[in-house]
Amino acid sequence: MENERLPYLREKTKTLTIEPGCYIMRNKQGEIIYIGKAKNLRKRVTSYFRKNADHLPKVEKMVSHVYDYDYIVTDSEFEALVLECSLIKQNSPKYNILLKDDKGYHYIRISGKSWGRISAAKQLVDDGATYIGPYVSSFAVMQAVEEANTAFCLPTCNRKFPQDFKKGRPCLNFHIKRCMGVCMGKISEQEYAENLSQALDFLRSDSANTIKVLTEKMETASERMDFERAAQLRDRIQAIRRINEHQKVIYTNTPDQDVIALSQNTSQASAVVIKFRNHRLVDKESFMLGEIESIVAARSEFIIRYYSGDREIPKQISLDGEVEDLELTERFLTDKAGRKCLLHLPQRGEQARLVEMAKTNASELLGQHSGASGREVAALDELARLLNLPKTPEYIEAYDISNIGSSDMVAGMVVFENGRPLKSAYKRFSIKTLTEQNDYGAMSEVLSRRLARYFEEKESGKGFGRLPDLILLDGGKGHVSTIQPIIEQSGLNIPLFGMVKDDRHRTRAIATNGGEIAISAYRNAFTFITRIQDEVHRFSIEYQRAKHKKTGMESSLTKIDGIGPSRAAKLLRHFKTMHAIKEASVEALLQAPGMTRPAAERVYRTFHETE
Secondary structure (H helix, E strand, O other): OOOOOHHHHHHHHOOOOOOOEEEEEEOOOOOEEEEEEEOOHHHHHHHHHOOOOOOOHHHHHHHHOOOEEEEEEOOOHHHHHHHHHHHHHHHOOOOOOOOEOOOOOEEEEEOOOOOOOEEEEOOOOOOOOEEEEEEOOHHHHHHHHHHHHHHOOOOOOOOOOOOOOOOOOOOHHHHOOOOOOHHHOOOOHHHHHHHHHHHHHHHHOOHHHHHHHHHHHHHHHHHOOOHHHHHHHHHHHHHHHHHHHHOHHHEOOOOOEEEEEEEEOOOOEEEEEEEEEOOEEEEEEEEEEEOOOOHHHHHHHHHHHHHOOOOOOOOEEEEOOOOOOHHHHHHHHHHHHOOOOEEEOOOOHHHHHHHHHHHHHHHHHHHHHHOOOHHHHHHHHHHHHHOOOOOOOOEEEEEEEEEEOOEEEEEEEEEEEOOEEOHHHOEEEEOOOOOOOOHHHHHHHHHHHHHHHHHHHOOOOOHHHOOOOEEEEEOOHHHHHHHHHHHHHOOOOOOEEEEEEOOOOOEEEEEOOOOEEEOOOOHHHHHHHHHHHHHHHHHHHHHHHHHHHHHHHHHHHHOOOOOOHHHHHHHHHHHOOHHHHHHOOHHHHOOOOOOOHHHHHHHHHHHHHHO
16 A cells, blocks of 8 residues: 655655664654664665665565655764664664564572472472573573583482382483483482582583592592492593593684574564674574665664673674675674674684574574475575575576477476475476477476466466466576567566576586676585475476377277377377276276267277277
């Protein structure tokens, strides 16, 4: 619905200054619904109200509610950034990114007075249990509980002690030495309580201090010649050390840093912040950002909003991509922290691996909200970045040509929606205009027919009436350069690329109009493209084989006097298989469209006389 105030807003914007500043959008009730900053106020505000503007749905909805706007001129773009941050923090406008997460307080719970268990809890409950906390990070709580239970071999099963002593065999955790096997009834309550106490000391202090204390106790036990006790303590120390060594992502060479990554699909975006303090991974925060116009702009806005509160700003923040106004953002963070803060975009090594881990977590979060898997979201996101697409390709069409020489030339079209095959949208094409083998000509015919069907059916928005976000051709740059003019001549703007195979028919690269893009280093995108290429090849070749088989059957029928190509095709459509035609009686044959009794009798005699 178009805003009736647009003529007024356009007229007002004509006189707006070209200086930097902040603009404040208000609805009819005077409520602030959006706050933004601009290097050039007139240029930026005009972009919202111009005619035929191609806004994202979220922006379009915001514009439809704008009744008026205010603005504040600043001396510099940096001042505009600081002012924007302050105004957003005060007003929390509806259409700005709202950093809503699932954070609350979290606790470590120790149940019961005897045979206690260590677990994570989200609330304090008056249930007789002991609680350690509160902690802000659920991640840290879950990790600490798992480490303590593993290192001190405490049970995590649902059995109750001492009621369930000797009521069943010990579980797998006992056999892999992750549980002391309390259920066998051979552990005394005193020994269990001592282990639990050590685990709580481990949780309240740190692993280095716990190892120091346990080492002293082990040496004391050894001096008393209590070798069994010394061996138990030695095993406990080794378990704690194994935990530290096993969790390789827990420690980094950079003492204090945050790692931030965003993931995006066509309707929304997510962000994940992974925190490292004193070389150790201590927390992970996740946010849904809603619909965003540009991931670069969203990344900048997210960083400013995230650190504008009371959060600690580390010396280094590693990012998964570019930000708008890098110098301004670094300056904002540096001024707020009171020391230098570096925004880092790693390309290789440990930092790149940490960014990839954050990216995977952001994709998983987005997948949970969109119904896709994290791997599918990551593949689409990576593919969009690799091909420099304007948005994540939600709806992808892929084409392949299949033929045997110059006969039975066909094409297959497969569709992937949100990273998954949409088999109801698959289409098959018989090549009609060619009599000789010509892959380029066949692909041209297929895409021309497909685009023509779009204009016929676009009102439906389904099937051929829906335009893809990306078209992939099974072929190299020759195919792309042949089809690109057809798309341009149609007046449509659809990204087009080819899928290149090596000599062993394995996916090797993505073809553009002017060259190739290597994809083997991009694991998610590479796997996804390989899957698409294999699927479209399978689909097209199955159709080609089926058609070739059908053509062979039709030719065997046309050898019968009175059975031409049309009647043969109708027979096959009616009976489905040659076997059914051979088994049919004359009366059954007469039920096929276009059949006469003389023709039916000749078909019947042909097969039965042969027998």
